[in-house]
Amino acid sequence: MDEHDYVLRNDLDEAIVETSLGDCRLAFRRQRRSGDLWCVVGGPLAVIAVPLIPAGILEQVRDHRDPTDPLARRARGRYAKWQQVRVDDDLLIAIRGRASDLQWHFLFGDGTPFGGGGSWLPTARRASLLDRLRLWLSGRRGSHVAFLRETNAKEIR
Secondary structure, eight states, X not given: OOHHXXXXXXXXXXXXXXXXXXXXXXXXXXXXXXXXXXXXXXXXSOEEEEEEEOHHHHHHHHHTOOTTOHHHHHHGGGGTTSEEEEEETTEEEEXXXXXXXEEEEEEOTTSOEEEEEEEEOOOOSOOOHHHHHHHHHHTOOSOOOOEEOOSOTTTOO
């Protein structure tokens, strides 16, 4: 399957923003009927489509965010060195590739994080010794699980 097949199969709109990460190309798109945010990742080994953020969840998180949260303020600097992609005025996605691992975190326009996840990166580049060591020391087994950070469980439903 190529990128066009995924766009047709998942009813994805035109690319909002495109960027490259190593030898891979990432295209961020919205699904036409639901407004969900997707990422189509193409590389020399494969093309995959990954759902990132459901539209309803994004609106709930925007309505209930707390910019004074001390954990969120401390975390802003963590993603400063990651490649950042601006999807709209109030949504940034910080991405990082490590070996064949793609990690992303969702950030508000001011840099406050609210969730993230990961996927496979279809790169043909071999992981450096430093990347292999980092993955081994982190104890990573398997792939990332997507998550959204909920600050107040009673208000968000």
